[in-house]
Amino acid sequence: MTVTQKIGVTREVGTAPCSGSPRTLQRVSANYALASSSSMLNLSGRCAVQWPQPAWWRRQEALGRERPTKPLRAFTDGLVETPNRMGLGFGLVSRFLTLAAVFVVLAKSCAFATATMELNTRAYNCGIAVEGKTKKIEAIFLVKNTGDEVLRLSEVRPTCGCTVVRFDSLVPPGKTTKIRAEVNIEGHRSGPISKGIKVLSNAENEPALRLSIDATIESIVHVADQFIGLNSTNRSVPRIVRVTSKESGLRITGVTFRSVDNGQGAGWQSRPPLTIRSKWNRTDSVNVEGQSVFLLELYSPSAEKPVSGQFLFRTNQPYKREVCVLGGIRN
Numbered sequence: 562m563t564v565t566q567k568i569g570v571t572r573e574v575g576t577a578p579c580s581g582s583p584r585t586l587q588r589v590s591a592n593y594a595l596a597s598s599s600s601m602l603n604l605s606g607r608c609a610v611q612w613p614q615p616a617w618w619r620r621q622e623a624l625g626r627e628r629p630t631k632p633l634r635a636f637t638d639g640l641v642e643t644p645n646r647m648g649l650g651f652g653l654v655s656r657f658l659t660l661a662a663v664f665v666v667l668a669k670s671c672a673f674a675t676a677t678m679e680l681n682t683r684a685y686n687c688g689i690a691v692e693g694k695t696k697k698i699e700a701i702f703l704v705k706n707t708g709d710e711v712l713r714l715s716e717v718r719p720t721c722g723c724t725v726v727r728f729d730s731l732v733p734p735g736k737t738t739k740i741r742a743e744v745n746i747e748g749h750r751s752g753p754i755s756k757g758i759k760v761l762s763n764a765e766n767e768p769a770l771r772l773s774i775d776a777t778i779e780s781i782v783h784v785a786d787q788f789i790g791l792n793s794t795n796r797s798v799p800r801i802v803r804v805t806s807k808e809s810g811l812r813i814t815g816v817t818f819r820s821v822d823n824g825q826g827a828g829w830q831s832r833p834p835l836t837i838r839s840k841w842n843r844t845d846s847v848n849v850e851g852q853s854v855f856l857l858e859l860y861s862p863s864a865e866k867p868v869s870g871q872f873l874f875r876t877n878q879p880y881k882r883e884v885c886v887l888g889g890i891r892n
Contacts, residue, residue, distance in 0.1 A: 706733065720758070813875065
């Protein structure tokens with residue numbers, strides 16, 4: 562059965578076989594509505610809809626030429642089907658191309674979904690850590706997924722064995738996670754330190770990056786001289802060593818000197834260290850860092866030949882019991 566919405570004037574012109582059964586065809590003027598029929602969308606037949614004949618078509622028929630037909634395009638469920646004399650093959654091709662276009666659009670939409678990373682900082686400064694008193698320093702990096710795909714942190718690896726990291730490997734879109742790092746600074750000498758963390762992820766903008774943890778280790782006891790030399794030929798004249806500390810009650814309770822092997826033969830390690838006579842002087846001076854300034858007087862022992870080694874300063878500070886400085890004694 563054919564249902565026709567009448568906007569203008571339509572008139573029946575005949576029937577044509579479609580899927581083995583007669584179906585009513587409508588001749589529709591260009592200004593009139595098309596007849597909608599489920600049979601006209603049936604691809605198993607070969608029905609064609611004829612349009613009104615202009616005068617030039619009739620002249621073509623008079624000359625014995627075949628009258629052209631115009632295909633009817635029906636749009637249903639987003640698919641284009643053309644039940645024309647081109648038949649079933651063209652309709653299947655049209656359906657296939659339409660589905661292929663849909664798949665391409667879906668593939669592109671999936672391909673454009675990416676994860677992007679945003680960090681609060683790449684270098685975390687822990688400030689000043691007191692040597693001996695501060696055992697560990699901690700850093701927290703905030704990682705936000707600003708993309709529309711899950712952010713996957715495939716690898717978060719510290720570059721030093723003294724650093725331990727904790728993190729969540731999956732970050733949903735719009736969410737923020739934390740990379741927590743802890744650095745053991747026991748045994749580190751005073752001065753600036755920097756520890757790195759390597760991060761690998763599926764972030765489009767930052768697939769690989771490096772985070773750093775920075776700090777400055779400040780010694781409770783700092784000896785200004787990196788090398789101390791004593792002269793045994795002038796034992797009455799002291800060698801003045803400048804010592805600074807934030808602890809105003811600092812005291813050097815003793816100084817010894819242990820030589821290293823300078824062709825002294827076997828057993829040099831078992832030899833007892835030399836005791837160095839010293840005098841501790843406290844001053845009223847304070848340096849630019851707010852540390853108290855002390856002066857230590859060292860008197861050289863007698864020496865038969867030049868020796869090199871290291872001086873060991875014993876202190877009254879529980880977090881810094883000893884301070885070692887390289888040096889030598891010449892004769």
